[in-house]
Amino acid sequence: MALSPMRKVILHAVLILGVAVVATPFFWMISTSLKTFVESIQVPPTLWPETPNWENYAEVFRNMNFGVYYKNTIIVTVAKTLGQLVLCSMAAYAFARLNFPLKNFLFLLVLSVLMVPSQVVLIPKFALMRVFGWINTYWAIIVPGVFSAFGTFLLRQFFLTIPRELEEAAKIDGCSIFRIFWNIFVPLSGPALVSLSIFTILASWNDFLWPLVVTTTDDMRLLSIGIASFQGEYRTNYPLLMAASVMATLPILLVFVVLQRYFIEGITLSGIKA
Amino acid sequence: MKEALAGYLYIAPLVLGLSLFYILPALASLYISLTDWNGFTSMNWIGLDNYVNLFSDDRFVRSLRNTSVYTIIVVPIAISIATVLAVMLNQRIRGVTVYRVIYFLPVVTMPVAVAMIWKWLYHSEYGLINQALGVLGLPTPMWLLDQRFTLVSIALVGIWSVFGNYTVILLAGLQSISSTYYEAAELDGAGTIQKFFCVTLPLLTPSLFFVLVISLINTLQVFDLVFMMARDSNMIEASRTLVYSVWENAFQFTKMGYASAQAWILFILIMVITIIQMIGQKKWVHYQ
Numbered sequence: 001m002a003l004s005p006m007r008k009v010i011l012h013a014v015l016i017l018g019v020a021v022v023a024t025p026f027f028w029m030i031s032t033s034l035k036t037f038v039e040s041i042q043v044p045p046t047l048w049p050e051t052p053n054w055e056n057y058a059e060v061f062r063n064m065n066f067g068v069y070y071k072n073t074i075i076v077t078v079a080k081t082l083g084q085l086v087l088c089s090m091a092a093y094a095f096a097r098l099n100f101p102l103k104n105f106l107f108l109l110v111l112s113v114l115m116v117p118s119q120v121v122l123i124p125k126f127a128l129m130r131v132f133g134w135i136n137t138y139w140a141i142i143v144p145g146v147f148s149a150f151g152t153f154l155l156r157q158f159f160l161t162i163p164r165e166l167e168e169a170a171k172i173d174g175c176s177i178f179r180i181f182w183n184i185f186v187p188l189s190g191p192a193l194v195s196l197s198i199f200t201i202l203a204s205w206n207d208f209l210w211p212l213v214v215t216t217t218d219d220m221r222l223l224s225i226g227i228a229s230f231q232g233e234y235r236t237n238y239p240l241l242m243a244a245s246v247m248a249t250l251p252i253l254l255v256f257v258v259l260q261r262y263f264i265e266g267i268t269l270s271g272i273k274a
Numbered sequence: 275m276k277e278a279l280a281g282y283l284y285i286a287p288l289v290l291g292l293s294l295f296y297i298l299p300a301l302a303s304l305y306i307s308l309t310d311w312n313g314f315t316s317m318n319w320i321g322l323d324n325y326v327n328l329f330s331d332d333r334f335v336r337s338l339r340n341t342s343v344y345t346i347i348v349v350p351i352a353i354s355i356a357t358v359l360a361v362m363l364n365q366r367i368r369g370v371t372v373y374r375v376i377y378f379l380p381v382v383t384m385p386v387a388v389a390m391i392w393k394w395l396y397h398s399e400y401g402l403i404n405q406a407l408g409v410l411g412l413p414t415p416m417w418l419l420d421q422r423f424t425l426v427s428i429a430l431v432g433i434w435s436v437f438g439n440y441t442v443i444l445l446a447g448l449q450s451i452s453s454t455y456y457e458a459a460e461l462d463g464a465g466t467i468q469k470f471f472c473v474t475l476p477l478l479t480p481s482l483f484f485v486l487v488i489s490l491i492n493t494l495q496v497f498d499l500v501f502m503m504a505r506d507s508n509m510i511e512a513s514r515t516l517v518y519s520v521w522e523n524a525f526q527f528t529k530m531g532y533a534s535a536q537a538w539i540l541f542i543l544i545m546v547i548t549i550i551q552m553i554g555q556k557k558w559v560h561y562q
Contacts, residue, residue, distance in 0.1 A: 006426030012360050018359060018374050021434070026379065028402055029391045041400045044409070085392075091288035098424045100281030106289060115294045117495055117544060119520050119537040123306060123530050124299035127313070177280045206384050209517075213525060227386045228502050231393075238394045245387035256382045260375050262443050 001207045033057070035244035040239050047070075054133030056098050056243040063240060065237070066247070068078035069226035070085050076141045076222065077204040085193060086202050097167065107156075113149035140214040141222075145204065152194050159185055160190035195266025198259060205252055223248045309536035315523070317531070331350055334536065336511075337381040341349045344515060345493045347429040348436070353485055355433070361474065362447040363441070374445070376434055379439035385435070389502035393418065411453070421512040427512060428499050433492035435499075436492075440485045448483025477496035479559040487551050491544055497521065516540050 012021050032040055034052040060066050094100070095107050125144060135141040162185060170180050186193075211222045219231070256263060309317040321329055328334045359377065363370050380388065395402050396417040404414040417427045455473045464472065497517040504513045514522075517540070524533035 007365075008367060009465065011365060011367055011493075013361070013443050015362055015367075015373050019373065021437070022376055022380060024402075025388075025395060025434075026383075028395065030389070030475045043400065043405070045400065045402065045405055081522065087288045087291070091285040094281045094284035098277050098284065100278040100279035103281065106285065109297070110289065110292060113292050113546075116296065117491075117537075117541055118299050119517050120534075121296055121299040122520070122537065123313075123524050123534050124302040125295060126524075127302075128295070128299065132356045132390075144291075144295040147288055147295055149292060149296075152288060168419060181284075191410050208501070209386060209521065212501075213521075224384060227384075227390065231390070231502075231506055238390075238397075245384070245390050249384045249387045252382055252384070253379065254394065256378070257375060260371075260378070262311050263378070264374065264446075266441055267439070273289060 009066050026112045029242050029245060032239055033246050035239050036192045037237055037239055044265075052170050056239050057247065058242055060244045060247065063228050064244070065218055065221070065225060066226065066244060069223045070222050072138070072220060073205060073223045075082070075146075076138060078232075079142045079199055080145040080204045081136070081200045083142070083196060084148050085117075088144055088148055088151035088155050088196065089186065089193070090181070090226070091152045091187055092159050095152070095156045095186075098177070102175070104245035110149050110152055114153070122209070122213065129214055135214055138220075141207075141211055146260055148200070150201065154196055154199075155189065156193055158189055191265060193260065194262045198255075198263050198266055202252065202257070304538060306531055307538050309531045311529045311531040311534075313514045314528070324532050325539070328532070328535060328539065333514065334519060336488070337516050339516045340513055341515045342430065343425055344429050344496060344549070345490065347426065347485070348432045348493050349489050352433045352437045353440055353489060354463065355437045356444050357478070357482070359437070359441045360444035360448055363445050374442060377441050379438065381439045385498040386491060386502060388431065388435050389499055392427075392434075393503055396427055397499040408471070416495070418509060419507060420525040421509065422514040424504055424509045428503050431499055431503070432496065434491070436489070440489065441553070443485055444478065444481050447478055447484075451477045476560045480561055483551070483555050483559045487548060490547055490551070494540070494544055494547075 031048050033056055034054065035049040035056075037055050039046060039049055039053075078262065093111075095103065095110075129135050129140045132139070134143070144263070166188075167180055168183050170184060175183070206224060207222070208224045208228075211225050215221055218226075227241070227248060230244065231241060294308065306317070308319060308321055311317040311388075363373055369435040369440075376455045394400075394465045396404075398404060398414070399418055401417075403417070403493050408412045415423055418424055455477065456469060459469050459473050493519050496515050500510075500513050500515050500518050504510050510518070516536070520533045520540070523535075523536060
């Protein structure tokens with residue numbers, strides 16, 4: 001399908017318009033984050049600050065427990081991701097390749113969790129956290145988060161595509177079930193494991209409702225809650241708010257830009273297979 | 275024998291964890307919804323009272339309406355934009371990867387950041403949007419602070435933050451359409467518009483179906499944006515959604531039994547809509 005030059009121009013024009021719609025808010029976020037408060041409320045607004053006010057970024061750490069929020073978010077995200085990778089890959093391997101009674105029933109049980117929206121389990125889960133004494137601790141956020149029906153489903157679908165001959169050869173060589181799992185399936189699942197990690201990191205980093213419910217003290221807050229609560233007290237200091245937002249989103253954006261192929265493959269993998 | 279044992283061992287942590295933190299709570303929540311539990315003192319069985327009372331509760335009915343309005347705005351527009359962009363990106367032009375990455379950025383950006391940026395853009399006096407409208411001599415509504423527009427304003431942000439996700443999925447769907455269909459159409463003398471409506475769209479329906487189902491499920495559950503954009507400015511009355519109302523009833527008013535019933539109504543709503551989609555797909559989805 002060769003395109004006429006005219007067609008190409010129109011296509012690019014519309015696509016670039018789309019880019020403008022997406023990029024303008026980001027540009028404005030960065031631009032505002034470098035303005036002084038006074039400059040940010042100037043009418044008409046300046047496109048880019050006269051002199052970039054990098055002080056705002058340091059100011060954020062002084063005005064709220066930003067460092068603590070960051071630390072909490074990183075700890076929780078890393079723990080959840082590692083936990084999911086281990087638990088979901090083990091379960092996925094068993095569902096894909098091992099035989100045991102009630103296997104199909106148990107797998108359906110796992111899938112049924114996907115049907116239930118999170119708000120339904122919200123209140124009892126919260127009550128459970130209270131019973132365990134996990135409110136305002138990392139456990140409340142990490143522990144429920146390492147059990148993922150989605151992750152198990154994704155990895156199981158992937159494991160099913162690994163050729164049986166590899167396993168059979170290994171069995172003939174006398175490999176134990178664990179060796180087959182660890183030395184064959186795991187190394188071959190690189191892309192799927194990376195995709196799952198990306199999903200988990202993203203979901204954990206951006207999580208809001210659950211952390212809102214289980215953390216009430218400031219030093220246990222995550223970035224998402226911390227920044228949202230900041231606006232209550234300093235409602236008009238947008239440069240600070242923007243600086244905080246930039247610092248909160250930058251890591252994920254960078255990870256995304258670098259690993260975007262895996263992101264997109266992961267989405268289409270789970271999408272098409274589902 | 276050893277295999278069966280290994281099987282159980284390997285799935286044990288996951289299945290036990292899911293049961294404890296998801297399956298049991300789901301069942302418990304059904305029970306709680308039939309009580310008047312306030313989260314602290316005893317639970318008294320009140321049967322379906324919560325469910326009945328909800329429908330005469332003004333707040334709940336309005337949250338149902340708001341959620342519906344929000345969904346009706348976001349879903350069709352986001353999917354339409356995504357379809358158009360996906361079709362364009364599927365043409366043989368350069369820079370597809372770059373465009374794809376840029377359109378996807380809002381999807382991976384923290385909802386807090388998205389909410390803050392847009393609150394600033396929507397600011398009645400100093401926001402970029404009203405500044406630009408003012409320069410062009412157009413009316414400058416108060417957006418988030420105007421009850422008539424709060425929900426729509428948030429819905430626009432909702433569209434902005436998801437269309438990239440659907441674009442990627444639809445693009446993948448487009449790329450799986452074999453070119454022989456297009457060649458056959460061209461041989462029959464089909465022009466661009468005809469090719470789109472007679473080849474592309476029908477063969478894209480499986481992906482469109484998938485996108486429609488997940489977007490409905492996700493959009494009906496909107497919470498973060500509403501919390502962050504309407505709560506501190508007291509605009510919640512104009513934009514309270516179902517999930518917000520569940521959170522509010524459970525953790526602000528400690529009416530946990532009541533909130534559980536609400537959550538189950540949401541669940542049933544989502545299930546019904548999804549089932550309708552599943553049945554309806556026979557009418558319009560073409561599988562190859």
